[in-house]
Amino acid sequence: xxxxxxxxxxxxxxxxxxxxxxxxxxxxxxxxxxxxxxxxxxxxxxxxxxxxxxxxxxxxxxxxxxxxxxxxxxxxxxxxxxxxxxxxxxxxxxxxxxxxxxxxxxxxx
Amino acid sequence: xxxxxxxxxxxxxxxxxxxxxxxxxxxxxxxxxxxxxxxxxxxxxxxxxxxxxxxxxxxxxxxxxxxxxxxxxxxxxxxxxxxxxxxxxxxxxxxxxxxxxxxxxxxxxxxxxxxxxx
Numbered sequence: 001x002x003x004x005x006x007x008x009x010x011x012x013x014x015x016x017x018x019x020x021x022x023x024x025x026x027x028x029x030x031x032x033x034x035x036x037x038x039x040x041x042x043x044x045x046x047x048x049x050x051x052x053x054x055x056x057x058x059x060x061x062x063x064x065x066x067x068x069x070x071x072x073x074x075x076x077x078x079x080x081x082x083x084x085x086x087x088x089x090x091x092x093x094x095x096x097x098x099x100x101x102x103x104x105x106x107x108x109x
Numbered sequence: 110x111x112x113x114x115x116x117x118x119x120x121x122x123x124x125x126x127x128x129x130x131x132x133x134x135x136x137x138x139x140x141x142x143x144x145x146x147x148x149x150x151x152x153x154x155x156x157x158x159x160x161x162x163x164x165x166x167x168x169x170x171x172x173x174x175x176x177x178x179x180x181x182x183x184x185x186x187x188x189x190x191x192x193x194x195x196x197x198x199x200x201x202x203x204x205x206x207x208x209x210x211x212x213x214x215x216x217x218x219x220x221x222x223x224x225x226x227x
Contacts, residue, residue, distance in 0.1 A: 035213040037154075044204065044220065045154065050213035088154055092212050096168040098144075100154040 002027055002091050006101035012109040019076040021104045023089035028069045033093035036065055036074045039103075040085045048087075049074060076106075084108050111135040111216045113205045118221035121195055129221055131188040131205030139163075139183040142208040145190050147201035148220075155201075158190065159208070173199075195225045 003026040013019055023034070032052035037045040047056040049065035052072055062077040076083055089101040117129040131143070144159040158169045158179040167179050178191040188205055202220040209215035 033212060037214075039154075044217035045214075046217075047213060047215050050209070050211050050215075054211075056215065090154075090156075090214070092208075092214070096156065096159055097170050098156045098159075098214075100156065103153045 001097055002029065002093075002099055004089055004091060004099055004101035006087075006089060006104045008104060009102070010105045010107060012107050013079055014109045015079050015081055017079050019074075019079055019083070019106055021074040021076075021087055021106070023067075023072040023074070023101050025070040025072070025091060029072075029091045030093045032068055033091060034065075034067070034072050035090045035092060036063075037088045037090065038083075038085045039088060045088070079106075081108075111207065113207065113216060113218035115203065115205045115218045115221035118203065118223045120224045120226065122227050123195060123197055123225055125195055126191070126193045127195060127223060129190040129192065129203055129205075129223070131218060133186045133188065133205075133207070136207070138181075138186040143181060143188045144206045144208055144214065145179065145188075146204045146206050146214070146217075148204070149198075149201045157203070160188070192223070195223075197225050199223060200225045 005024045007022045034052045036049040039045040053065045064075045066073050086103045088103050092098045112134045114132045142161045145157040160167045160179045176194045180189045204220045205218040206214045207216040
């Protein structure tokens with residue numbers, strides 16, 4: 001089973017700043033089958049990035065993903081008030097289990 | 110518009126059973142693999158189970174293997190999760206999720222809360 005470790009656990013930033021979230025895998029994620037989700041309280045998780053760097057439909061271009069192998073990054077170029085949420089990475093390569101990271105909480109400073 | 114609506118959650122005693130349902134609409138249900146993901150209150154997301162297009166292949170997390178059974182009815186556009194021998198640690202919000210053609214999880218329902226307590 002691939003274990004995903006996200007850092008930091010909590011990130012405190014102000015609107016307009018740049019956010020960099022990290023996701024490290026315990027072994028190489030084949031085919032860059034790595035996704036990022038945004039989750040707000042009381043709402044369904046929302047797909048942001050798939051294939052490590054492809055934006056999902058309707059996702060603003062301030063969100064970008066990068067990385068390969070075992071190290072992946074989600075970058076939000078200029079934080080908007082609605083971006084403060086919990087972010088999860090997930091690997092979905094090959095056979096299950098399709099594991100998630102433990103999440104990074106992005107909070108307003 | 111893609112919609113996934115879960116139902117069937119509730120309060121149940123340890124050792125009892127519960128069946129979750131997910132009604133899908135807005136897309137050709139039988140063209141997509143479907144999954145269940147759960148979130149323990151205050152914790153992260155955990156993949157639970159998945160089923161392919163024609164119910165030929167299913168998979169489970171080790172934590173539920175032997176107790177939970179996933180199934181689907183393509184004629185009814187519905188996904189199910191039969192949960193037996195429930196444990197306190199199964200308490201969670203259970204999400205019905207569509208697996209996209211790119212294999213990621215592109216649409217999620219609002220979730221159905223299962224509480225296992227005596």
